[in-house]
Amino acid sequence: MEYDFIYSMDVSIPQQPGRQVSEDTPHAFETVIVGGTLIDGTGAPRRPMDIAIRGERIAAVAAPGTLATNGASVLDAGGKIVAPGFIDVHTHDDNAVIKSPEMTPKISQGVTTVIAGNCGISLAPLTHTDCPTxxxxxxxxxxxxxxxxxxxxxxxxxxxxxxxxxxxxxxxTLRVGAMSDLGRKADPAELDDMRDKLDAAMRQGALGFSTGTYYKPSAAADEDEIVALAEIIAPYDGVYATHMRDEKARIFESLEETFSTGRRARVKVVISHHKCASPEVWGRSAETLAVIEGASKTQPVGLDVYPYHAGSTVLDPDYIDERYRIFVSWSDSHPDMVGRDLSDIAEDWGVTQKEAAVRLSPGGGIYFSMDEQDMRRILAHPTSMIGSDGLPKDTNPHPRLWGTFPRVLGHFSRDEGLFDLETAIFKMTGLSAANFNMRDRGVVRAGAFADLVVFDADAIADRATYEDPKRLSAGIEAVFVNGRTSWVGEQPTGERAGRFLRHRRDGAAT
Ligand SMILES: [Zn+2]
Structure with missing residues (x-):
């Protein structure tokens, strides 16, 4: 494979007599990115700018050719876009960052920060020997x-x-840790236990609280229980993200519950992976977005979306709807069935799709439960952030795990013209950092953390498909995390410079 992109240590320039350029020299830059076109993450128009990195921060953003490159690694980004590293606001990477710290599906897309613990499912705080679906x-x-x-x-x-x-x-996660019977709302003692754990978590740097009342371990929780928990995060400026109780026929009721919860607990709400997820509500995203716009006039509201019209979650017989295609993404009981359509498996076995799902459990599915036009409308809405919702443990994962960000930049921005590149980048950087109170990330300016991506706007494209989902995207040239060159030319450099970001009340998630 050939790359016309140059990354080189600028060792050929002799030091000037009498002037030592060393790591101690205050004005020496470690890396200078020259010749690129900056899109800074604020939504502002692109402009040619050079960028210098010192330590883990951006030291300077300056007119082309004006930064001293002596002693620095020089990266020629001629003809390329330089942008803030992407923030994946909706992930299930809690365990992946420990078990697969190279994080190839994400760094290869230009993602430099992931927000884990979504949909009411976080790896901590919980020590348990029997964790339900x-x-x-x-x-x-x-x-x-x-x-x-x-x-x-x-x-x-x-x-x-x-x-x-x-x-x-x-x-x-909190309910599994605190309750012996998940089929009812929490009693006062259980609620106190969960509130204490959530408060401790916020003191220790958690970013906020998430729910997934769509899922059985918390389906019996009512709005009062959720308010009693969400209000814990308010003094910390935490964010409340929710995989709503219903994204199907009762989606409007779920939106009302979400806004009511946010108002009562006095917290910002983020609607997770917003979608209209059943034939009854296909085409109604214009109405859901109007409701969201209405609420956002009186309370802080955000939303995230992934750029595909299929969803993915556990394979549960109660989620089976024979009106649309379902594709098996993993199965502990029948791993040989992974990658096949549930309807074909059911036919082979001579059973209903629900019965096939029972036999395949525990497992996961990809559900073609959306209308493409709804997804596009939500994606194009000015308030939507990009979140992959990728499932890194799946055997045959939804392609969103490897392709989300290049798909938005390449397919939807460049090829389909859904929005300009500045807007696309804002949706995955500046807007995301602002919504989640992350200071000094999601933007390129002097003093911010040097989380950066360099990409080719003409070449950027997702290559992961439903059938072949673990494919690198095209066009990502280089990725920097906390100032370290972490990914170049479709290869990891060996640097793994990420860390846990402790959220603080003043917004300094450092
Ligand atoms: Zn979810």
Whole structure:
């Protein structure tokens, strides 16, 4: 494979007599990115700029050719876009950052920070020997071994992941840890236990709280229970993200519950992977977005979306709807069936699709439950952030795990013209950092962390498909995490410079 992109140590320039350029010299830059076109993550128009890195921060952003490159590694980004590293606001990477710290599916897309713990499912705080579905999307019960956010953060830092990690605390996780009977709402003692654990988690640097009342371990929780928990994060400026109770026929009720929860708990709400997920509500995203716009006039509201019209979650007989295609993404009981359509498997076995799902459990599915036009409308909405919702443990994962960010930049921005590149980048950087109160990330300016991506706007493209999902995207030329060159020319450099980002009340998630 050939690359016309040059990354070189600028060792050929002799030092000037009498002037020592060393690591101690205050004005020496370690890396200078020259010749590129900057899109800075704020939505502002692109402009030619050179960027200097010192330590883990951006030291200077300056007109082309004006930065001293003596002693620095010089990266020629001529003809390329330089942007803030992408923030994947919706992930299930809690365990992956420890078990697969190279984080290839993400760093290869230009992602430099992942927000884990979404959908009410977080790896911490919980030590448990029997974790019900959907906690198994992160890993086996034995991997739930962190009784505090501090213990989890220490494990992340020891693993040295290639990307930064911030964590939401999951409601399902709290309930599994606190309750013996998940089929009812929490009693006062259980609620106190969960509130204490959530408060401790926030003190230790969690980013916020997430729910997934769509899932059985918390389906019996009512709005009062969620408000009693969400209000804990308010003094910390935490964010409340929710995989709503219903994204199908009752989606409008779920939106009302979400806004009511946010108002009562006085927290910002983020609607996770917003979609209209059943034929009854196909075409109604214009109405859901209007409702969201209405609410956002009186309370802070955000939303994330992935750029595909299929979803993916656990394979549960109750989720089977024979009106659309379902594709098996993993199965512990029948691994040989992975990658096949559920309807074909059911036919071979001479059973209903629900019965086939029972036999395939525990497992996961890809559900073609959306209308493409709804997804596009949500993607194009000015408030939507990009979140992959990728499932790294799956045998045959949804292609969103490897392709989300290049798909937005290449397919939807460049090829389909859904929005300009500045807007596309804003949706995965500046907007995301602002919504999650991450200071000094998601933007390129002097003083910000040097999380950066250099890409070819003409070449960028997702290559992961449903049938062949673990394919690198095209066009990502270089990725920097905390100032370290981490990915160049479709290869890891060996640097793994990410860390756990401790959220602080003042927004300094450092
Ligand atoms: Zn979810």
């Amino acid at each position: 959907p906690l198994n999307i992160l890993g086996p019960p034995a991997d739930y071994r962190f009784d505090s956010i501090t213990a989890y953060a220490d494990a992340v830092d020891a693993a040295r992941p290639a990307v930064n990690v911030a964590l939401l605390v999951g409601h399902n």
